[in-house]
Amino acid sequence: MQFDDVIETRRSVHQYADDDIDDDVLRELLEQATFAPSSYNLQPWEFLVLRDEESKRRLREVAHGQEHVTDAAAVVVVLGNLDPSAHAERIARDKFEKGYLPDEDAVESQLETIERRAEGPREARRRWTRQSSTLAAMTLMHAAWNREIASCPMGGFDAEDLREAFDVSEEYEPVMLVTLGYPAEDAPDLERPRKLRRPVEEVVHFESFDPAVRPDAPPADD
Amino acid sequence: MQFDDVIETRRSVHQYADDDIDDDVLRELLEQATFAPSSYNLQPWEFLVLRDEESKRRLREVAHGQEHVTDAAAVVVVLGNLDPSAHAERIARDKFEKGYLPDEDAVESQLETIERRAEGPREARRRWTRQSSTLAAMTLMHAAWNREIASCPMGGFDAEDLREAFDVSEEYEPVMLVTLGYPAEDAPDLERPRKLRRPVEEVVHFESFDPAVRPDAPPADD
Numbered sequence: 001m002q003f004d005d006v007i008e009t010r011r012s013v014h015q016y017a018d019d020d021i022d023d024d025v026l027r028e029l030l031e032q033a034t035f036a037p038s039s040y041n042l043q044p045w046e047f048l049v050l051r052d053e054e055s056k057r058r059l060r061e062v063a064h065g066q067e068h069v070t071d072a073a074a075v076v077v078v079l080g081n082l083d084p085s086a087h088a089e090r091i092a093r094d095k096f097e098k099g100y101l102p103d104e105d106a107v108e109s110q111l112e113t114i115e116r117r118a119e120g121p122r123e124a125r126r127r128w129t130r131q132s133s134t135l136a137a138m139t140l141m142h143a144a145w146n147r148e149i150a151s152c153p154m155g156g157f158d159a160e161d162l163r164e165a166f167d168v169s170e171e172y173e174p175v176m177l178v179t180l181g182y183p184a185e186d187a188p189d190l191e192r193p194r195k196l197r198r199p200v201e202e203v204v205h206f207e208s209f210d211p212a213v214r215p216d217a218p219p220a221d222d
Numbered sequence: 223m224q225f226d227d228v229i230e231t232r233r234s235v236h237q238y239a240d241d242d243i244d245d246d247v248l249r250e251l252l253e254q255a256t257f258a259p260s261s262y263n264l265q266p267w268e269f270l271v272l273r274d275e276e277s278k279r280r281l282r283e284v285a286h287g288q289e290h291v292t293d294a295a296a297v298v299v300v301l302g303n304l305d306p307s308a309h310a311e312r313i314a315r316d317k318f319e320k321g322y323l324p325d326e327d328a329v330e331s332q333l334e335t336i337e338r339r340a341e342g343p344r345e346a347r348r349r350w351t352r353q354s355s356t357l358a359a360m361t362l363m364h365a366a367w368n369r370e371i372a373s374c375p376m377g378g379f380d381a382e383d384l385r386e387a388f389d390v391s392e393e394y395e396p397v398m399l400v401t402l403g404y405p406a407e408d409a410p411d412l413e414r415p416r417k418l419r420r421p422v423e424e425v426v427h428f429e430s431f432d433p434a435v436r437p438d439a440p441p442a443d444d
Contacts, residue, residue: 094418196316
């Protein structure tokens with residue numbers, strides 16, 4: 001598909017057809033997700049893919065019973081490693097070998113910076129891993145729609161219940177769920193007008209920051 | 223461009239040509255960024271766009287002197303509103319009008335949920351606004367590359383200095399910087415081999431979560 005069409009026609013879809021997603025197609029779109037950038041290229045993302053009925057049923061319980069979890073052909077639980085140093089060594093070495101870092105000193109310096117972060121507060125690591133993993137999650141949803149597979153990102157789930165149900169240790173942050181599936185015929189979420197988007201004139205500020213402060217204020221003049 | 227080409231050839235680029243980005247083009251790619259999904263469609267993102275030399279110079283100071291900040295034609299400071307209720311009323315009402323919410327009770331219930339979050343801990347709101355805003359930031363970088371405009375996401379800056387330099391109040395979270403510009407001829411970041419990506423076989427787990435725990439362990443068998 002043309003890029004513009006993917007971006008401009010993607011919608012969050014809750015109504016899915018019964019069709020499965022081919023293994024090779026699923027692999028391709030997960031691979032495209034890994035092309036996302038990340039802080040220091042640390043790629044903290046992990047994708048737990050659930051397709052079995054029993055797995056999806058368990059996940060649905062964790063996700064407050066939302067029906068599209070079991071209706072979707074697959075659900076991807078996006079997890080973020082909370083340890084910035086987990087893969088740092090080979091990633092820094094790769095950068096040196098390919099010329100992105102000039103010498104061994106630069107490798108060591110980068111590893112030291114990452115190590116300091118690894119020893120930093122858990123809250124900062126939660127923000128970091130969520131942010132990097134979300135870059136991949138967005139790419140995944142667009143990659144899916146490029147193959148006519150609809151998706152819906154979900155933040156509404158109980159993280160502790162998820163840990164217990166799927167044996168996710170405290171070393172990983174549950175970031176979001178992404179349902180995937182071919183849309184149902186006449187899926188209402190594709191038929192209805194697109195939900196409101198705050199206009200560019202309201203969200204973009206040139207040179208100085210002057211947002212509309214009052215809730216639901218009219219667009220700022222900028 | 224074809225979607226696959228955008229995703230598979232995008233790279234983080236630090237070397238830019240002197241060419242400016244046309245106003246209309248910049249507007250188009252910022253608009254595409256707003257097509258990203260967000261939790262409850264709350265769209266907490268704000269984009270502070272810096273193109274003046276003096277603005278970029280100030281930002282470069284905030285960003286530890288990194289040269290590509292001033293070399294880029296524009297830098298987008300992605301900010302996230304920390305108040306989930308800021309635009310909630312008109313967004314919930316829009317959902318009702320378009321059939322995404324069935325009745326007034328559903329509108330009220332959604333607004334109450336959002337209000338509870340707005341009264342919740344600041345750390346939770348920081349995670350939320352960063353995550354939703356990052357979905358838009360990823361879309362922005364892909365939208366740019368679709369127009370042959372390279373980008374580089376940057377997390378390395380001093381948030382407090384940024385607040386001071388650009389008058390960003392505590393009501394907004396500085397999420398990331400995104401440099402934008404046409405790449406320099408023979409830009410090394412486009413000429414070098416792509417940086418390592420952790421292979422799909424390592425990051426994808428089917429039905430049960432069994433990541434490689436030891437740092438730099440070989441890919442898990444799954």
